[in-house]
Amino acid sequence: xxxxxxxxxxxxxLIDTDVHNGMRRSEDLLPYLAKPWHSQWLATGTGxxxxxxxxxGVIRKDAEPDSGGASGSDPTYMIKDHxxxxxxxxxxxxxxxxxxxxxNPDCDYGNAVVAAYNxxxxxxxxxxxxxxxxSMVINHADPIAAAMEIDRMGKHPDIIQVxxxxxxxxxxxxxFYHPIYEAAERNGLPMAIHPGTExxxxxxxxxxxxxxxxxxxxxxxxxxxxxxxxxxLVCEGVFEKFPSLKFVxxxxxxxxLPHLMWRMDKNYRALRDTTPWLKKFPSEYIREHIxxxxxxxxxxxxxxxxxxxxxxxxxxxxxxxxxxxxxxxxDHPKLxxxxxxxxxxxxxxxxxxxxxxxxxTKPKLHLEGKP
Amino acid sequence: xxxxxxxxxxxxxLIDTDVHNGMRRSEDLLPYLAKPWHSQWLATGTGxxxxxxxxxGVIRKDAEPDSGGASGSDPTYMIKDHxxxxxxxxxxxxxxxxxxxxxNPDCDYGNAVVAAYNxxxxxxxxxxxxxxxxSMVINHADPIAAAMEIDRMGKHPDIIQVxxxxxxxxxxxxxFYHPIYEAAERNGLPMAIHPGTExxxxxxxxxxxxxxxxxxxxxxxxxxxxxxxxxxLVCEGVFEKFPSLKFVxxxxxxxxLPHLMWRMDKNYRALRDTTPWLKKFPSEYIREHIxxxxxxxxxxxxxxxxxxxxxxxxxxxxxxxxxxxxxxxxDHPKLxxxxxxxxxxxxxxxxxxxxxxxxxTKPKLHLEGKP
Numbered sequence: 001x002x003x004x005x006x007x008x009x010x011x012x013x014l015i016d017t018d019v020h021n022g023m024r025r026s027e028d029l030l031p032y033l034a035k036p037w038h039s040q041w042l043a044t045g046t047g048x049x050x051x052x053x054x055x056x057g058v059i060r061k062d063a064e065p066d067s068g069g070a071s072g073s074d075p076t077y078m079i080k081d082h083x084x085x086x087x088x089x090x091x092x093x094x095x096x097x098x099x100x101x102x103x104n105p106d107c108d109y110g111n112a113v114v115a116a117y118n119x120x121x122x123x124x125x126x127x128x129x130x131x132x133x134x135s136m137v138i139n140h141a142d143p144i145a146a147a148m149e150i151d152r153m154g155k156h157p158d159i160i161q162v163x164x165x166x167x168x169x170x171x172x173x174x175x176f177y178h179p180i181y182e183a184a185e186r187n188g189l190p191m192a193i194h195p196g197t198e199x200x201x202x203x204x205x206x207x208x209x210x211x212x213x214x215x216x217x218x219x220x221x222x223x224x225x226x227x228x229x230x231x232x233l234v235c236e237g238v239f240e241k242f243p244s245l246k247f248v249x250x251x252x253x254x255x256x257l258p259h260l261m262w263r264m265d266k267n268y269r270a271l272r273d274t275t276p277w278l279k280k281f282p283s284e285y286i287r288e289h290i291x292x293x294x295x296x297x298x299x300x301x302x303x304x305x306x307x308x309x310x311x312x313x314x315x316x317x318x319x320x321x322x323x324x325x326x327x328x329x330x331d332h333p334k335l336x337x338x339x340x341x342x343x344x345x346x347x348x349x350x351x352x353x354x355x356x357x358x359x360x361t362k363p364k365l366h367l368e369g370k371p
Numbered sequence: 372x373x374x375x376x377x378x379x380x381x382x383x384x385l386i387d388t389d390v391h392n393g394m395r396r397s398e399d400l401l402p403y404l405a406k407p408w409h410s411q412w413l414a415t416g417t418g419x420x421x422x423x424x425x426x427x428g429v430i431r432k433d434a435e436p437d438s439g440g441a442s443g444s445d446p447t448y449m450i451k452d453h454x455x456x457x458x459x460x461x462x463x464x465x466x467x468x469x470x471x472x473x474x475n476p477d478c479d480y481g482n483a484v485v486a487a488y489n490x491x492x493x494x495x496x497x498x499x500x501x502x503x504x505x506s507m508v509i510n511h512a513d514p515i516a517a518a519m520e521i522d523r524m525g526k527h528p529d530i531i532q533v534x535x536x537x538x539x540x541x542x543x544x545x546x547f548y549h550p551i552y553e554a555a556e557r558n559g560l561p562m563a564i565h566p567g568t569e570x571x572x573x574x575x576x577x578x579x580x581x582x583x584x585x586x587x588x589x590x591x592x593x594x595x596x597x598x599x600x601x602x603x604l605v606c607e608g609v610f611e612k613f614p615s616l617k618f619v620x621x622x623x624x625x626x627x628l629p630h631l632m633w634r635m636d637k638n639y640r641a642l643r644d645t646t647p648w649l650k651k652f653p654s655e656y657i658r659e660h661i662x663x664x665x666x667x668x669x670x671x672x673x674x675x676x677x678x679x680x681x682x683x684x685x686x687x688x689x690x691x692x693x694x695x696x697x698x699x700x701x702d703h704p705k706l707x708x709x710x711x712x713x714x715x716x717x718x719x720x721x722x723x724x725x726x727x728x729x730x731x732t733k734p735k736l737h738l739e740g741k742p
Contacts, residue, residue, distance in 0.1 A: 170581040207599040210541040216642040217606040224595035228578040235588040255630035262669035271587040298633035305683045312676045
């Protein structure tokens, strides 16, 4: 067998870039959390409620572990029910309710809980399988503390990303957040955002015109916050200041991208003297720095339309498959991308994530269950 | 000459659906405004400032009338500088700063000013040329009063639309606004919204994550509020309750439409039991009720991409040309649509607006200047 053939066989075939791991019980966090916060954690959790209720639930009931507990709370069951079932080489773990800590009003509590979660993540999940890779969670409401946390955790070999919730009081390009990006770049980690906190906690209204009435309407419109953040990151010059920073928009949709790129470029032609730090068209920064995950992938009546949209925006190398396991709107790894031509499909299924996260070879499965 | 040929020649060739007419001086409104409001109008105008400053200005300097005053403030000059220059059969007048009255905190003041403006519109503009057609302005913060105003003005033969600003405290589908739609439908008038008030007055932050730093970034992201309102109008069942209502999104972009339609339809499949009043897919309501104007039209490097997007969303019959005269980002009537195939171009240039507004024949120009 030639070296080339060996390399080909050794490459990951399927990387799932959004898999939600949760705790079995709130008590699971206590060994990692300083004592003064214990009673608050047990009494209030993240402290962030939601006015929006999904009638189908947010967690898939059919993914509940044999051992009991909520879906996504048992590493061994997740391996069997998700990774083994679909032949997933790597699952990028993105956490669960702990993402909400950035929109809790108390920064100190937020910092304590995300740090505890990151230690729990390493102990309970990343040690369970070389197939699990971790997104360390930060509290974006306290960027200096978040940067220190990135320095504390970022060198762990199985931490491959920094994640924060997309709900926020100010757009993510603003200089308030720059210490976070400086630390992510210093540690060679992509930044990622995840939706679901819009309009909750201290985040303010989830649309420019206040609060939608119901979960479906709220969920439909979440991608507008992604457009907001990407617009801000580019216009504020984040990618000039941190040229090797990559930014992943998880679960925020894809098909709005051409619109945003075209509108930004058109306005830039007329208004560029207000952003003298930009050295090229906004769309060029997007093409170089912004990655998007697929789920919930748009499903046009004619599936080739989505392929065309991806080609229009030139993001074939920056769209990555995700299932959102075990959430209600899960995309099936084998069915979600069938409309894509083989070459684009294999990029989306594995090659793009493989490159971004440095996962160039398949995991060493003989290490599974042997921390 | 056959009747058919006559009809063809008699049809409008170019309708501009977003032309901004303004007052020459604040004092122009006083003859139409009740005395108690005079000093407030002269001292505060709409009372709505803006934190965002366009370095290129908002009004085209090269469109200033010979007679002095701001661009867009002289009917005779507008006819010469815009309608005659480009062979525009009809200009749909959309007003100017008066649109901001809905985000002034005082409803009574808002109601008084928009009513005065509507009388001024008829007197000064609609009487100046049969080529001018008027959008009557309402104060959407007081829907009952707005409905009364629609009944007062809506039957005027040259009032062909009801317009309101898109900046708002709650999404436009909510029942608070239904009296407006009931009155618009009763008077056979389309509703229209116009951007620019986002994040100003009482409207709240212009993004789900607060305030962008600068004009360009704010302007880039305005269409997200259109996505918000269309999502709300559909999900709240406005088009089931008011089945003949048409809704025009002026100046909010086009290319985000496929994304929104696909995302709404995907979610509807799972969550439709929360909106039992809907009888079909969200995208079907959009296809039947939502119109969009072109300016500022997205300008992809490969112009055929925009044509593809319009075809994907099935809105060839609901996109209407607009120039936004005399604003800074004006689209040239002859240049903006050159990439479109002839058949789609002629629909966008005139046929779609002709049908929506009932402007089936060219104006009788011998009436111009003879009120």
